[in-house]
Amino acid sequence: MEYFLQQLINGIVLGSIYGLVAIGYTMVYGIIGMINFAHGDVFMVGAFLALIAFLALLAIGVTAIPLALFLVLIVAMLLAALYGWAVERLAYRPLRGSHRLAPLISAIGMSIVLQNYVQLAQGARVKPLPPLIPGGYTLWEHNGFAVQLSNVQIIIVVTTLALMIVFSWLVSATKLGRNMRACEQDLKMASLVGVDIDRTISLTFVIGAALAAVAGVMYLLYYGVIDFFIGFIAGVKAFTAAVLGGIGSLPGAMLGGLLIGLIETFWSAYFSAEYKDVAAFSILVLVLIFMPTGILGRPEVEKV
């Protein structure tokens, strides 16, 4: 029971990270119907930016962790947003009218570029960071097993919640959000009624990248070690989460993320850790076969 609770907590935390990345996938797919293959690598870049920023701040003497964390978040979000913008501008916008395979190949190319860029810039070895936020709370102790909730975990969940609230407000109440929804429904029509679709699409990528950067910072704090390849697997899992929750639906992305995080954690804990990635991939396949619109997605009626 205690073990179960611990896995539950761990799963929710992991799921929050996936959910943040999943939002980027679902927004981009919703608005231009394309899977942003390079999004997972933007998450990885965000984690690296956070790492470098942390170390830089420590080197110049900013040792107060909360301040450092705040600054790192801002910097990582801003710069990752810039990466997201640049990727869209260079690799996707020129291909916006053409057939659907072209942006996919371009995205795969971008993914290769980002991975190798980071590998060249920072070296291929894994990058460990000592735990910056120690401590936590023991919620429950029984049979010698303690159910613990660490401070890092609290920060992750709280940050995710806060961002979700801000973000939902953004999509429903602001002009940008309205424009995004209009573009999702009908891109051509939106441009005809005067929405600046280039800007809206760019902002979609920018916001997605910023959220992925937050996920990257959280990942760094939680696991303490990153390398240039974490983007690929995390990307596929986050995309699975987006599809599971219903592609195009923001609460769906978060829900999907939580589910994937929980499934992965429980599978690892109770069955086998080696096959945990297979579990995630298999869920993707099963969801797409049996429930392609996902849990919260809208079913599409084919127009003949």
Added chain:
Amino acid sequence: MAVPNEPATRARPAKLDLAGALKDAALAAFVAFGLFSLMLGLRTDTGASGRLQVSPRPGLLATVVAAVFAGRLMVALIARSRIAADFTRSVQTITPQFEKLGRFVAPALLALALLAPVLFYSNRYILDLGILVLTYIMLGWGLNIVVGLAGLLDLGYVAFYAVGAYAYALLAQNFGLSFWICLPLAGILAAFWGVMLGFPVLRLRGDYLAIVTLAFGEIIRIVIINWQSFTNGPNGISGIPRPSFFGAPFNDSEAGFAALFGLEFNPVHRIIFLFYLILALALLTNFVTLRLRRLPIGRAWEALREDEIACRSLGINTTNTKLTAFAMGAMFGGFAGSFFATRQGFISPESFVFMESALVLAIVVLGGMGSQLGVAVAALVMIGGFEFFRQFEQFRMLVFGIAMVSIMVWRPRGLIATRTPSVFLQKKKIIPADIIEEARQ
């Protein structure tokens, strides 16, 4: 006297729009600074204490930003000047002449392939490279059936390559069957897997199908790694029987190939045999594909690519049509995998990563639209180019990725962006790519 169809750009004066170009360049440099500030400007290394530290690299950062500025400035100046207009116009006039030459490219390449072992008899490096290129050409032609003709996005093609390789390795090692028996068996197994994997997922739309096939590819790879008792896991399978010339092994023994033909033993004989073997397999793939294109199934594939609903309204069972494409592509992938296993003598899950699927897909897309010649040229360019990039050492993959993005942005339809009709009444007219609709919803 006004000449109606002169392009309007001719009238632009030669004045350089310096201010505009400088603005573009400054913006680019600013963005570059933002992007590279942390990643290039600082370097994380494990310091003396064993902990990570950062060290500044202002020089690198400054150089790169300056390079971006200069590059963007040049591009902006050229784009706004007359040079660009003149260049595009001359390209447009040369292109039809190039297309006429195009008829000679295919036979020329074929002749080159047939003669290569003779021309490069002593150059083992070129022969090996040739074998590698031909392997990818075959994989490209196999995937071309699925993606190029039938329009199904498959991002997990490497799975069939792996099935073929492992099937061959296990059959040859455990049952001692010869290459010529294992090859068709491996192909059949791969085709079978194609049907199994394809059946549940082929009704998915475009991008979803791509992700599902990617997932399948990864699942198969992870299973291979972990199912140690069957596949020997991450250690792979070694000691796979090498090819023999219909029974005569390629060694210096009495019963060997060299002795049989009265030649002095030379290890290159085996390589040349392998070269012709993969060439034959690739040409078989090509032949079958061209034949199928003219048969009802091939036409149905191309119709499916354009508009699935219209196909269904004509009574075509599109599920079976898709499965057939998938199975055929898988079969040729399986053949290629068998060849790979026998050529290397050793296989491991390392060779079957997602990157391979992506590479083969890139070859097909770069080649363009189901064009066999395009795929061959694309494979030559990409694999040959990749080898060429070897001189860049660690920058190789980065340059490769940049090349992939650049080529897609420059020619999204691929190198050969036209389609030849499979049947005609009077005159065969080549259809340009922009008329071809894909995946009409």
Added chain:
Amino acid sequence: MNAPAGEIILDTQHLSMRFGGLVAVDDLTFAAKRGEITAIIGPNGAGKTTVFNCITGFYQPSEGMIRIMHADGKEFLLERLPDFRIAARARVARTFQNIRLFAGMTALENLLVAQHNRLMIASGFTLLGIFGWPGYVRAEHAAVEKARFWLDRVGLAGRADDPAGALPYGAQRRLEIARAMCSEPALLCLDEPAAGLNPREASELNKLLGAIRAESEASILLIEHHMGVVMEISDHVVVLDYGQKIAEGPPREIRDDPKVIAAYLGVEEEEVAR
């Protein structure tokens, strides 16, 4: 050549189609007779294309029965069959409101794709075809001849090798009809074939449809807005409004029916009752 007219080929009973809360077709019952041209008309949004989609299997009806009866006695229940089987076995062919040709294939290739099933069998499901089996070669020649015949009929013989996407609009519409006819249907469903045609083209369409009625075994079911075509060519008219049938009968009766006029012109109900 003609099967006895007067027998019913398509019997639709209590057909209903609901999308969530929206009722697109409401309890529709009508019959189309063999060898006749039956038109379904009504204002926009009346549910006409939805009826077509139900008949041709692209939607599964919420309620109702759609039965097709061939001249040789074979019957099929269309509400249960998948779309491609309706086309292949029940021999119902259709054209689309927004023209769905294979734009990147030539006109000839389009017509050959329509004969896919027969050619597949002739090619031994491809296996015999790969080896150049003479039976297949003969079948392909026959298919090309049939394609040539229909291209002639629709006036596109000279453009057989042009990509379908490059043809002018009117030609594309005619090609779609030719393609549907190449699949040798018992029932040909045309979704607004006269849309966007000028008067000369519309009158040529009438001639084409009349020729199809006279010479081939196909019965025609037609959705159309163009009253000139409807009045001139159809034998029987069914009028829909808001998903319901409001009138049915020969064209002359329909033209003078006050309910129909009211539906199109939006006259008050009280005025209609007077």
